[in-house]
Amino acid sequence: MLKDKHIALYVTGGIAAYKALNVVRGLIKQETLVQVIMTKSAQEFVTPLTFATLSQRPVITDNFTPQTKNDDFIPHIKLALWTDLAVVVPATANIIGKIANGLANDIVSTSLLATKAPKLVFPAMNTDMYDNPSVQNNLQKLQSMDIKVVEPATGFLAEGMTGKGRLPELPQIMAAIENNFTTPKLHKxxxxxxxxxxxxxxxxxxxxxxxxxxxxxxxxxxxxxxxxxxxxxxxxxxxxxxxxxxxxxxxxxxxxxxxxxxxxxxxxxxxxxxxxxxxxxxxxxxxxxxxxxxxxxxxxxxxxxxxxxxxxxxxxxxxxxxxxxxxxxxxxxxxxxxxxxxxxxxxxxxxxxxxxxxxxxxxxxxxxxxxxxxxxxxxxxxxxxxxxxxxxxxxx
Structure with a gap:
């Protein structure tokens, strides 16, 4: 189902960034073409080299460095045109706010703003941050924009708390990605x-x-x-x-x-x-x-x-x-x-x-x-x- 699909995987700066490595592995196993794009903060958690090795493609980290000598387009526009599905995992409160309000000040936000392909967002953060009315309002904005938001799981969080905000496990993430390429069939x-x-x-x-x-x-x-x-x-x-x-x-x-x-x-x-x-x-x-x-x-x-x-x-x-x-x-x-x-x-x-x-x-x-x-x-x-x-x- 995912063979030869173009998946743009946006990794933002949360502790769950390391789990995105397994997402890349899962996609590659299904012969998907994966392009990883990282925020500056995400690179503090996992190096671009790790993602590049798994995805077998250079990681895009800024808007000003061409990926190859033959690139004809600005990176975020070329990426937007290439993408079949944009996946944000993990999605921090910061990137959720940017998408919801049309902000674009780095490679991730500009690329997402330029992308017309379907978008799939996996929020992951501290429970109190996730429950904050501003974050919830932004998530509702995303859904009103036909952006699919997958609710975080409840469990043990990085700071020692237990609550809602944990990134879902890999099978659920993969199922959500696959569902985007499944034609709706419950016409009732x-x-x-x-x-x-x-x-x-x-x-x-x-x-x-x-x-x-x-x-x-x-x-x-x-x-x-x-x-x-x-x-x-x-x-x-x-x-x-x-x-x-x-x-x-x-x-x-x-x-x-x-x-x-x-x-x-x-x-x-x-x-x-x-x-x-x-x-x-x-x-x-x-x-x-x-x-x-x-x-x-x-x-x-x-x-x-x-x-x-x-x-x-x-x-x-x-x-x-x-x-x-x-x-x-x-x-x-x-x-x-x-x-x-x-x-x-x-x-x-x-x-x-x-x-x-x-x-x-x-x-x-x-x-x-x-x-x-x-x-x-x-x-x-x-x-x-x-x-x-x-x-x-x-x-x-």
Whole structure:
């Protein structure tokens, strides 16, 4: 897939620069033509000679030194015309800001500004830097410019902290590069729910759950990247470029939106954690505690079964439900598959490490009627989403 492709690999000045060496090796193994371009800061971490040896091409480090005696063009223009895909790994906060704001004061930024080819950016930095609103705003700008941004991993960082900001591992980097040369093929209307519903007790308090929405977000992003038209109904405030977001809070609000949109949908993914019960009566004012009462009783009533109700109206739609369990995983998931008109149930034991709420990984067992359950290994939620859409594409 990558044979003879022209990959411009931009290396900027972060500690993860040494990991870009493995990216070069991975690309060369696939017979890719790799041109490495380095910032001055990147050269403080890894020498250009190392990259030149692996890539079998001289490294470009400035705008004023021709690579060969026969160069007819200014280096950044010649490079821009040569490039099939521009990859920035690692991408520091500095280069992200430059790209987002059209700045060009070195060989890397000028070349990226001149390049019309697709761009793929791998942010890698300290957690606090990555979370800074300025950096996040710049990343959103990149996505609005149709520049693909691959979220960093969570793990042990160079300065001893543990958090988000770590460069993804080589297989994920290579997969992201390969995906840029894959023609999108999921030409469907996809409707996805994500997050935990919130049922009001009074104007201040609500009944909720620990769902973060991460699994639904991953499903939505991968579907979008495969060419689908994606609508995401979520209780979590978010803004994902290329995806229509509908914000809801309660199960009733989610049900209303689903009933409106489901008839024109090809695939429904019910990844949201919907509250089974809600308070029978909602107080108009905040419930105050009193000295003479040590307990509070709230009478609950059932919420509608959204998956069962909506899926019962399906015609040609493909319906996927989730079963988040803490015990008897297969028995409960099988019961859900048979009673809720779903085509597939994705079951996970949220009591197991790495497979619960508010984590970036999941372990799924896929169930479909008249077939043996298929258990997938623990993997990132993005990889779970990719594996699911591969499964779906094989079925259609």
């Amino acid at each position: 209307k996809i409707l996805i729910t994500a997050g935990g519903t919130k049922e009001a007790i009074d104007p201040v308090r609500y009944i909720g759950n620990r769902s973060s929405g991460k699994m639904g977000f991953a499903m939505a992003k991968v579907a979008r990247d495969l060419g689908a038209e994606v609508t995401l109904i979520t209780t979590v405030a978010t803004d994902i470029p290329g995806i229509k977001i509908i914000q809801v809070q309660t199960a009733a609000e989610m049900m209303t939106q689903l009933q409106q949109l489901f008839p024109t949908t090809d695939v429904l993914i019910m990844a949201a954690a919907v509250a089974d019960f809600k308070p029978l009566n909602v107080a108009d004012q905040k419930i105050k505690k009193t000295d003479d009462e040590d307990t509070l009783t709230i009478k609950l009533t059932k919420n509608p079964d959204i998956l069962k109700t909506v899926a019962a109206t399906k015609t040609t739609q493909f319906v996927v439900g989730f079963a988040a369990e803490t015990q008897n995983l297969l028995m409960n998931a099988e019961k859900k598959l048979n009673s809720k008109h779903a085509d597939v149930i994705l079951a996970n034991n949220v009591a197991e490490a790495g497979a619960g709420f508010n984590v970036d990984t999941n372990q799924i067992t896929l169930l479909q009627k008249n077939q043996q359950p298929e258990t997938w290994p623990l993997m990132s939620k993005t990889e779970v989403a990719k594996k699911f859409w591969e499964f779906y594409l094989d079925k259609i």
